[in-house]
Amino acid sequence: MAREFIPGVFWIQECGANLNDLAAAMLMGSHDWYRQGREIHIPQNAYLFVGKKTLLFDTLSPASSNQILTELSDILGDRPLDYLVVSHTDTPHAGNTFKILRAYPRATLVGPRYGDAHELYHLEDAFKVGEGDSIDLGSFTLKFHEATFLDAPISVWMTEANTGMLLPVDWIGMPHMDGECLKCVDELDTQVDADRLLQFHGRVFFWLQYVNAPKTIAEIGRINRQFNPNIIAPSHGLVIRQDASRYMDLMKDVVQSISDRGRVGVVG
Amino acid sequence: MGVDQGVRPTIKLSPGVEWINECYPTQGRHEHVSVYLIRTASGYIIVDSGSYYHRESVRSRIVTATGQRGLGAIILSHADYPHSGNVDAFRREWGEIDVIASSGVPELQGLPFAKKSKIGGSLDVLGRKFSFIDPPLADRSHTSWIYDHGSRFLFTADGMGNYHHPGQCALTFGEFPGGVPFSDIYEYHRTALAWLRYVDSARLRARLESIYAQFDISFIAPVHGNPIAVEHLGAFMDRLIETANRIANEYEVPT
Numbered sequence: 450m451a452r453e454f455i456p457g458v459f460w461i462q463e464c465g466a467n468l469n470d471l472a473a474a475m476l477m478g479s480h481d482w483y484r485q486g487r488e489i490h491i492p493q494n495a496y497l498f499v500g501k502k503t504l505l506f507d508t509l510s511p512a513s514s515n516q517i518l519t520e521l522s523d524i525l526g527d528r529p530l531d532y533l534v535v536s537h538t539d540t541p542h543a544g545n546t547f548k549i550l551r552a553y554p555r556a557t558l559v560g561p562r563y564g565d566a567h568e569l570y571h572l573e574d575a576f577k578v579g580e581g582d583s584i585d586l587g588s589f590t591l592k593f594h595e596a597t598f599l600d601a602p603i604s605v606w607m608t609e610a611n612t613g614m615l616l617p618v619d620w621i622g623m624p625h626m627d628g629e630c631l632k633c634v635d636e637l638d639t640q641v642d643a644d645r646l647l648q649f650h651g652r653v654f655f656w657l658q659y660v661n662a663p664k665t666i667a668e669i670g671r672i673n674r675q676f677n678p679n680i681i682a683p684s685h686g687l688v689i690r691q692d693a694s695r696y697m698d699l700m701k702d703v704v705q706s707i708s709d710r711g712r713v714g715v716v717g
Numbered sequence: 718m719g720v721d722q723g724v725r726p727t728i729k730l731s732p733g734v735e736w737i738n739e740c741y742p743t744q745g746r747h748e749h750v751s752v753y754l755i756r757t758a759s760g761y762i763i764v765d766s767g768s769y770y771h772r773e774s775v776r777s778r779i780v781t782a783t784g785q786r787g788l789g790a791i792i793l794s795h796a797d798y799p800h801s802g803n804v805d806a807f808r809r810e811w812g813e814i815d816v817i818a819s820s821g822v823p824e825l826q827g828l829p830f831a832k833k834s835k836i837g838g839s840l841d842v843l844g845r846k847f848s849f850i851d852p853p854l855a856d857r858s859h860t861s862w863i864y865d866h867g868s869r870f871l872f873t874a875d876g877m878g879n880y881h882h883p884g885q886c887a888l889t890f891g892e893f894p895g896g897v898p899f900s901d902i903y904e905y906h907r908t909a910l911a912w913l914r915y916v917d918s919a920r921l922r923a924r925l926e927s928i929y930a931q932f933d934i935s936f937i938a939p940v941h942g943n944p945i946a947v948e949h950l951g952a953f954m955d956r957l958i959e960t961a962n963r964i965a966n967e968y969e970v971p972t
Contacts, residue, residue, distance in 0.1 A: 493825070511827035539857060540796055540826045565743050565908060569750065569768050569799045600856045601797070602911055653858040655851070659924065660915040667970045668915070712851065715836055716858065717822040 451497070451520045452631045454688055455612060455680070457588060459497040461520045463513040464490040464630050471624060471648065474714055480648070482639045487626040491649060491716055493541045494684050496616065497524055498609070501587025504532040505556075506607060506616060507684060508545035517545050518552055532584060534559040536618045537596070537604035538570040542684060547571075559584070563595060564603035578605060597672050598654065613679030621696060622649040622685030635691045643702040649685060650703050651713030662708035666701045673697040724777040727754060728887055730936055730944055734868045737763075737778050738887055739771040746880045748905070750799045751940050753872060754782055755865060759843040760789025764863055764872045765940055766803035775803060776810065789843050790815040792834075794874035795860040796826035800940060804828065817842060820849070821859030836861055848932070852876055853924040856910060862928075869935035871928070877957070878942030879905045890945040896952045897943055903960040905941065914968035918961040925954070 451459045468489045475483040483489075495517060496506045503525060509517045521530065530553035535543045550556060560567065560575035562582075567573050578584075578593040585591075589609050596604035598620040607616040623645050625632070634641050650657065657665065673694050681689040681696060689696050707713070727735035737752040752775055755762040761783045767775040779788060788811045793801050796818065804816060808830075817840060818831035834840055834849040841847075850862040854876025863872040879901040881888075890897050906913055929950070937945040937953070945953050 510825040512824040512829070538798060544825075544827055566741055566748060566799075569741060569770055569802075571798075599911060600858060602856065602909055655858055656855070656912045656916075659853060659917060659920045660912070661917045661965070664965075664970060665915045671970055671972075715820045717820060717833070 451524060454633060454690070457499045458609075458612070458614075459499065459520075459524050460631060460682070460688060461495040461497060461509065461517060462631050463493040463509045463516060468624070468717065470717065471714070475648070480644055482642060482645045484626060484639070487628070489624045489626060490630065491622065491624050491685050492630070494682070496682055497521070498586055498589045498591065499524065499528075500589045502531040503528060504534060504584060504586055504589075504591060505530060505549070506534045507536050507542045508533070508549055510541040511544040514545050514548050518548065521549070521552070529553060530556040532557050532559050534591075534607065535572070535575070536607070536616070536684065537561060537599065537601040538572070539601055542618070543570075561596075561603045561605035563605065564601070567603060570603060572603065597668060608676060608678070613677075614682055615676045615678035615680070615693070616682045616684075618684045619653060621646070621681055621683045621689070621700065622653065623683075623687060624648055625687055629687065633688045633690050634696075637687070641687070641696065643699045643706070646696075646699055646703045647706050647713065650700070651707050652716045653685070654707070655712045657704055657707040658711045660704070660708060662705055665704050669697060669700050669704065724781045725774070727778050727782045730889070730938075731868055731870070733757070734865075734870055734936070734938075735782055736938070736944060737767070737775055739767055739774060740886050741768070741770065746882055746901075747886060748880055749878070749886070749939070749941050749943070753870070753938050754779060755845070755868065757843045757845045757867065761786060762790045762792060762843055762845070763788060764792050764938070765794055765800040765874070766791055766807060768799040769802040772803050772806055776807070787811040788814050790817065792817040792842060792847060792863055793819055793831075794863060794872060794940070795819045795855070795857045796821075796828060797857055797875075800874065801826070801828070815842060819859050819861040826859070834861055850928060850932075853921055853928070854910060864932045869933055870938050871932060871934050871936070873937055873939045875909055875941060876939065877937050877945065877953070878909065878939040881943060885943070888943055890943050890953060891949045893943070896949060897956070899956045899959060902953070902956045903963060906957075906960050907964050909941065913961055913964040916961050916965050918958050918965065921961055922954070922958050
């Protein structure tokens, strides 16, 4: 079941895999946010914006094809899907692209203009977007940005101008426990601290172990100043809608920690 | 299963490893989207499956190289489409052959039938030992570099690559006059691995050298570059580290 976490913006979440290895790892150390015996999820999120026009940002993974199609049908009813934005070509983000386009054949496929060889990802005919491009849905204005912290070179970040929402895709993800699915961070009984963010980024952003930490931390400061978000809607975590810049700043500690200690593990 | 008499032959890199050197033209140059074929006593294994874009060519070259026996297993460095784009087609053609997925959750990668490898671990595939290595040069988090203990090949997925130009598609690094030029190594990594703008090249070099010390390597086999015999690894490394330094030095965090 999707959640309309602000009027007109629906959060569709896939929490399929119980990450037993991650839960076991949490029991080995001191992690204030984790409660023994609870399942751990690292979700895939898709976000549906419903204004005068409609736009879906990412598609969930192929393991949840039925879920995304059902959610779209339940929310949109007879309305069309006007835009499908693929943030990048990783399967958990783009894996249902063609199933959605078959269900909504009039939707415009929107993809990143960055990187090259788009044809190898079936994006050669997509409407390409990047820094300076925007889509007006009526009550929402989506703007596109070069992805600062990313995996695939064909990637794009998005902001929504009226709400001050940043959708940083793989950045600022975090694990959550059973019972916390589709909750915003301000609704949790547990903390989202640097350690919780580390458990995601220390597995996914493995390359942070090879970076110049001061330079990377300076970049975090820059994007915090650039976006100054009110809301952060990540692809692999819970929505942050209060004190968002504080969580951006926490990422400086996360980068320093990965730089000091290396990769903390893998997802799965 | 038909065999096209006009099929390009695979390129023999060692007695048991052949290179299926497919290319994609991009921005006036070529990028390899390669597949490697390993012959074992129990059957044939490919490392990565190639792109849908080259499907028929890869299939035909496998059919010819294996004497129509086909595949016994597929090992994936990761599930990015140019690496995993032919898994379903090859399973339809050669049956429910073993598919070894990289670390991560195979179901989320569209590979619910795959066996998962573990970074830092080893697996026996068709009687052959393969080790799975935390990759210092990669984009996706679920990528593994793969070491074949039989051939001593290190398969480096998106890392250690380079662009090349028409006429260079079938060359190994050592067959270029002077080796693959720095500019082609630099341009590839600048495009493919955007995070190198933050890299500390000393850390990168240290990690690569620790892998070389741990594994007795005969060949480096990238998916997006010309293979590198170990006697040329020093020359490649000099250009790679220069690449990392240049990419990092060219990017200053805006104030």
